[in-house]
Amino acid sequence: MSKNQRQTPRTPATKFASLQKKIQQAKTKTNVDKKREEMSETSPSRQLDQMITGYWTSQTIYAAAKFGIADLLKDGSRSVEQLAEASSTNADALYRVLRALASIGIFAESRPKEFSLTPLAEPLRSDVEGSKRALALMSGDEQFQAWSEIVYSVQTGNTAFEKVFDKPIFDYLSENPEKARIFDAAMTGIHGRETGDILNAYDFSGIEVLADLGGGNGSNITSILQQHPTMKGVLFDLPHVVERAQEQIEAAGVSARCQLIGGNFFESVPQGADAYLMRHIIHDWDDEKSLAILRNCHAAMPADGRLLVVESVIPPGNQPFAGKFLDLVMLLIPGGKERTAAEYRTLFNEAGFELARIVPTNTELSIVEGVKQ
Numbered sequence: 001m002s003k004n005q006r007q008t009p010r011t012p013a014t015k016f017a018s019l020q021k022k023i024q025q026a027k028t029k030t031n032v033d034k035k036r037e038e039m040s041e042t043s044p045s046r047q048l049d050q051m052i053t054g055y056w057t058s059q060t061i062y063a064a065a066k067f068g069i070a071d072l073l074k075d076g077s078r079s080v081e082q083l084a085e086a087s088s089t090n091a092d093a094l095y096r097v098l099r100a101l102a103s104i105g106i107f108a109e110s111r112p113k114e115f116s117l118t119p120l121a122e123p124l125r126s127d128v129e130g131s132k133r134a135l136a137l138m139s140g141d142e143q144f145q146a147w148s149e150i151v152y153s154v155q156t157g158n159t160a161f162e163k164v165f166d167k168p169i170f171d172y173l174s175e176n177p178e179k180a181r182i183f184d185a186a187m188t189g190i191h192g193r194e195t196g197d198i199l200n201a202y203d204f205s206g207i208e209v210l211a212d213l214g215g216g217n218g219s220n221i222t223s224i225l226q227q228h229p230t231m232k233g234v235l236f237d238l239p240h241v242v243e244r245a246q247e248q249i250e251a252a253g254v255s256a257r258c259q260l261i262g263g264n265f266f267e268s269v270p271q272g273a274d275a276y277l278m279r280h281i282i283h284d285w286d287d288e289k290s291l292a293i294l295r296n297c298h299a300a301m302p303a304d305g306r307l308l309v310v311e312s313v314i315p316p317g318n319q320p321f322a323g324k325f326l327d328l329v330m331l332l333i334p335g336g337k338e339r340t341a342a343e344y345r346t347l348f349n350e351a352g353f354e355l356a357r358i359v360p361t362n363t364e365l366s367i368v369e370g371v372k373q
């Protein structure tokens with residue numbers, strides 16, 4: 001003990017004070033334990049906190065995607081000052097965004113105020129296969145605004161998107177080419193990996209001409225045609241979408257076998273295919289509109305043709321299933337719904353199809369196969 005440190009004399013008063021201190025410490029410990037328990041990542045209260053504030057994460061990712069930060073880092077780490085200058089952002093605010101994202105593994109602060117890519121940040125680059133940048137842009141912008149009106153949709157059953165933007169989403173996209181480009185790329189970002197699973201699960205051999213209705217930028221039909229070298233394809237979508245898809249079809253080397261047709265599936269769909277595939281199309285629409293599309297397929301199809309509706313078929317019960325949330329996206333954005341097997345059977349019957357089978361894939365998607373009744 002140093003000469004400055006003095007032993008306190010043990011009088012009854014100091015004994016009492018020491019006892020009180022111990023009681024206080026014990027109480028504090030119990031509170032600390034309680035707090036620790038409450039704050040443990042797996043406690044129900046903490047899990048709920050994370051669910052409630054989930055948009056903090058998604059909107060921060062949106063900001064990074066908007067300013068193309070991952071693209072700016074593709075050649076190596078850069079200081080926050082350089083990033084701010086290149087992205088026309090405020091350096092301090094950008095630093096706080098990147099520090100928050102780095103705390104969850106998206107980007108890393110490799111040196112003080114210098115950031116680099118991480119495996120979770122790589123897919124935010126626009127130039128990588130399976131890029132998620134367009135998905136982050138679409139989700140964080142119009143879709144986020146629509147989600148802010150969920151109360152309206154739940155009260156009325158109407159689509160929140162139309163309340164916010166005064167028009168249905170596909171009309172909005174027709175009038176906003178840049179947003180439409182982002183939407184097409186977002187579809188590939190979210191659904192692109194599904195094509196491989198569909199090809200693994202379903203036997204496409206024997207199909208001579210496959211029509212992909214609402215096929216977007218053509219990433220699905222091109223992969224199927226690449227796997228089946230004698231098959232011919234038809235990419236059908238709204239005229240402005242098909243126009244943009246031309247380049248991708250050529251780049252995939254299947255333009256000689258793939259016809260591009262612009263049109264409106266509520267009016268008619270192209271004749272002459274022996275199978276009609278629609279991935280994430282019927283879920284965009286209510287029953288009445290879905291029936292109109294299915295009836296047009298029925299009219300265009302030969303007697304032995306096949307209808308291939310690729311969707312998340314909602315299973316019964318409480319188990320986790322992303323399609324149950326995708327169903328809410330459908331409620332809020334295009335005004336459609338995800339359906340159960342029974343609901344697909346009814347819809348098919350009303351359009352003159354028999355539901356032949358439901359082929360599951362490795363993902364949540366299934367191929368709901370219909371044949372003419």
Ligand SMILES: C[S@@+](CC[C@H](N)C(=O)[O-])C[C@H]1O[C@@H](n2cnc3c(N)ncnc32)[C@H](O)[C@@H]1O
Binds near residue numbers: 217
């Ligand atoms: C949810 S996206 C699905 C895209 C693609 N099938 C996929 O799985 O990634 C819906 C598609 O339907 C197209 N679409 C919307 N209304 C249409 C219409 N009336 N006629 C034809 N296509 C339409 C959109 O342009 C868009 O490409």
